[in-house]
Amino acid sequence: MIRYDALEALPVRTALPALREALDGHGTAVLVAPPGTGKTTLVPLVLAGLVGEGPARRVVVAEPRRIAARAAARRMAWLLGEPVGGSVGYTVRGERVVGRHARVEVVTTGVLLQRLQRDQELGGVDVVVLDECHERHLDADTVAAFLWDVREALRPELRLVAASATTDAQGWARLLGGAPVVAAEGVSHPVEVVWAPPARPVRPPHGMRVDPALLSHVASVVRRALAERAGDVLCFLPGVGEIARVAGRLGDLGDVEVLHVHGRAPADVQDAVLSAGARRRVVLATSVAESSLTVPGVRVVVDAGLAREPRVDHARGLSALTTVRASRAAGRQRAGRAGREAPGVVYRCWAEAEDARLPRFPAPEIQVADLTAFALQAACWGDPEASGLALLDPPPGGAMAAARGVLRAVGAVGTDGRATERGARLARVWLHPRLGRALLDAAPLAGAERAAEVVALLSEEAPREYGDELAAAMRAARRGGDAYAGRWRAEVGRLRAVVAESAPAPAAAPGPDEAAAGAGNAVGVVAALAFPERVAQRDGESYLMVSGTRAEVGEASPLRGAPWIAVAVADRPVGRGHARVRLAAEVDEDVVRLAAGAFRTEAQEVRWADGDVVARRVERFGAVESAVRPLPGAAPGLVRAALLDGLRREGFGLLRWSREADVLRQRLAFLRWRLGEPWPDVSDEALHARVEEWLEPELGRARRRGDLARIDAGEALARLLPWASGEAARLGELAPERFTVPSGSRIRIDYTNPERPVLAVKLQEMFGLAESPSLAGVPVVVHLLSPAGRPAAVTADLASFWRDGYRGVRAELRGRYPKHPWPEDPATAEPTRHTNARLRR
Incomplete structure (x- = not known):
């Protein structure tokens, strides 16, 4: 009726x-x-x-x-x-x-x-x-x-x-x-807002983690609400774990019944929540109670101010729900639950000043979630790019590209992006395409029952107490009497039926390898097929995944020390550079080849490493080196490229540089600065750019670092001189290695600074030279030395020094070096390398 x-x-x-x-x-x-x-x-x-x-x-x-x-x-x-x-x-x-x-x-x-x-x-x-x-x-x-x-x-x-x-x-x-x-106009009763922030600051949520101090505060606010107000209390929390922890803090409420409402709750519990109770109730709920359900008897809402939304990190290949601050729209929805039947009150567990800084609305899933399943649905619908779909927000291009990459890897779409027959089958199994692939491809290898059990375990986050080893977690689910185990068993039954309907199972991509299935752990086969890019090899104290992500297992984990693992669940703790393994299975190399075969490459690799040429043949699965063998007789072109890389990284000091070679490079640098073309640029960058012109054929004959050390850099560098124009013959004229001073000595010129060539010479050897010498029109900086070879004066204008500076130097040094000539007029004096006594003889 x-x-x-x-x-x-x-x-x-x-x-x-x-x-x-x-x-x-x-x-x-x-x-x-x-x-x-x-x-x-x-x-x-x-x-x-x-x-x-x-x-x-x-x-x-x-x-x-x-x-x-x-x-x-x-x-x-x-x-x-x-x-x-x-x-x-x-x-x-x-x-x-x-x-x-x-x-x-x-x-x-x-x-x-x-x-x-x-x-x-x-x-x-x-x-x-x-x-x-x-x-x-x-x-x-x-x-x-x-x-x-x-x-x-x-x-x-x-x-x-x-x-x-x-x-x-x-x-x-x-x-x-x-x-x-x-x-439609609603009948809204007034709802009073009580701001109830924690007395002390709490840490903001990170990933799935919520500060226990905030949960303790929420429990205390629930107690306060029970004491101050009448009616049932509806408390909003982000997830099942937080509901359990707050419930544990409310275990002594006496005649007050504490109920849980969330998507995983058993049907009888959900029915109890949605019916009026005989006793006063505290209902701890996730966001499912924001707008989809009416909980009778509620007059009070306690809002923790948190929500759980999907996020995906495409660069690291890790995706999961994350805890965020609830939006203002969600806050209004939650508060409205207190006024559905009569005037009510909402206790908000944050400060009023924070409210204006909250996001207005929750982020649409299409902008933040893993889009693999969406991309498969769009491909099956006939619009692989989803460009023709009427959507309030278009899917982000990067997320769609990553999703299509996953679909290609599991054989769900072809090169044109359209769904294959296999993709259509995966879309019908009511699983994420990764898990659908694992279920269908692992069934003929590991058995339909085992495949269904593992996939069911991966479909919903298992309780932490089940541990991080997948086979152990599955055994815990088998013997478990908790709500999770009940849901798991029901899902296993559904997945068995899916496998039966899909028989014969389609070939995996790559095709199933019976030997691999027999040699490897059956649980690991399923996990590896679901997450091939998360297959990881032990590398020191951590594991390196095929995707390039580095992950760590717990100190007491049974996985610790396994050569290979397939990571099903991982997160990234605050302040840690590596991911942390939450659920994984040990696998062997045969399983790796089966599941991650699409990532396998084999190549000859000749490179500069550890200070020398390393030639090897490398088999890789993505970022993981699975096998390395020496490569004798590497191709000369590859060796040459490695040597060039070594020269770029360590510099041309790898060659043999004599004093003459160093000086030649400095002289050429001076002429390049002063005259430009046709004198060559001999900077490192320019020498690398023209390496074929000056370092061949020596470089072509080299095979390792020792061969580079035998190459005469000066002899090679001379090839860059402007021989064709004839200017090379003027090198000694324009930038001589030595300069003949008035005493007859041939003194080496220092070109270390190409803009200021230096001539360091004893002062007495320059007597009689009225003007400073110059090179290519540039005055040489003369360092005048004492008889003991110590600096006495520096000048680029010798005439000015004889006129103004010499007297002071003479007065200072003649007493210290009385055996050497100190004429009053150095411009007309006889230059000498000798003492007075030698001169008298």
Whole structure:
């Protein structure tokens, strides 16, 4: 018997005429209705003709979560006075309760996505309601895009409704071809806001980690709320682990019942949460309770201010959920739960000043999540680039490129990006393509049962207490009596059926290797096939993955010391440069070749390493060197390139540089600076650029560092002299190695600084020279030395020195060196290398 009194109390009924008009006239509509108005329960019944006047239609309602789908179906059946499975049924993964005459079917968006891939026309369905579309889950966005394609190309009569409590109504209206926006007024009770930040600062969330100090504070706020307010308390936390830890801190509440609500909770627990209780209750919930569910009796909300969103690090090949600050929109949704039935209060566990700095809305999954499954769905739909799909936000190019790379690696798409037969099969197994590949390819190698067990374990994060070794974690799940083990066993059964339906299993890419399967650990085969780029080899105290990521295992891990492992789950702790292995399996090299064969390369490698030429033949799996052998008789071109690399890295000091060779390079540098062409540039950069001109054929004959050390650099450098123009003959004239001073001595010129050639000579040997010498028009800097060879004066203008500076030097040095001549007029004196006594003889 229909419960008309309950139906009449639902505020959304006032918007129904406008909604009918929009669908009859335009075929699409955006329904904006606050929580508790009946948009999820009354609207589908009306559109199906089960309540009120209207034609009989078949309506599909798509919910983002299984718990919400079951709850909505049960609520609608209750309003009709029927059991679930009559006029109203539901289908979620692994469970279907739908009668032959059902007019309303509630499904998850994932179920609807699968259904669309099998039957693009969605035959027999008249109306689709996309509920809670503001949450922007990737499956929901994809379903909306596919449905619009169906309506545009195949079934213009299909009616579409995008429904939400709070959403970008105009954006969805544009997406649905200018759909009318219909708004319903809700009955909202006032909700008081109490700011309850921790007394001391807490560490911000990082990855999956939440500061235990914050969880202790949340538990204390729940206790405070129980003491200060009446009614049940709904506490929002980011995940199952945090719910368990806060529940542990509330274990002594006496007559107060503590319940958990999240997507993994057993059905009987979910039913208990959604029914009024005899005792006062504290409901610890994830974001599933923000808008999809109505929890009766709640007058108080405690909001930890955190949410869990998917993120992916394409560079490191690690992806997982991460904990973030909840958006202001989520905060409003959560607070509204306290005012659904009566005035209420929300305790926010952060400071009021922080509120304005929170993001306005949660990030759409399509912008931050791993897009591999989305890319496969788009490829199966016939739009590999997803460029023609009606999406509120386009997928990021980098994320799509990474996703397509994974799909090619598992053989799901061809070179044109379109789905292969194998890809279509993977899309139907209701798993991430990685796990689908592992299930189908490992079944004939490891056995269908073992493949299903491991893939089920990888499909949902296992409890930490199961450990980091995959085989041990699987044994723990087998004997476990907890909720996770129950879900795991159910998933194993589903996956066994998938394998049976898919038999014979398709060939792996590369093809299965029975020897590898027999030699390797069966658990490791599955993990390696799922994550081939995370196969890792021990390298000292850590492991190097095929992807190039370095990872560490725990000190007490049974994996420690294994030569090869396949990493299924890893994270990156705060302040650590390496990833940390959370779940992995030991494998042998045969399994590596089977699973990571697409990454295998073999090449001759001749390079400069450790100060010499190293020639070897290297087999690699991505970044991992699996086998290295010496390479005798390496190709001369490769050896030459390695030697050149050594010269670039260590410099031309690897050659034999005599004093004459050093001086030649300095003289040439001086002429290049002073005269330019045709004198060569002899800087390191220029010499590398012209190495063929001056270092051949010696370089061509060299094979190792010792051969370089035997090359006469001066002899090679002389090849760069401008012989063709004849200028080379003027080298001695323009930049002589030595200069003949007035005493007759031939003194070496120092060209170390090409802009200031230096002549260092004893002062007495320069007597009689009125002007400073010059080279190529550049005055030489003369360092005048004492008889003992110590600096006495420096000048580039000898005439000026004789006139003004000599007297001071003479006065200082004549007493110290009385045996040497110190004439009053040095410009006219006789130059000499000798003492006075020698001169008198």
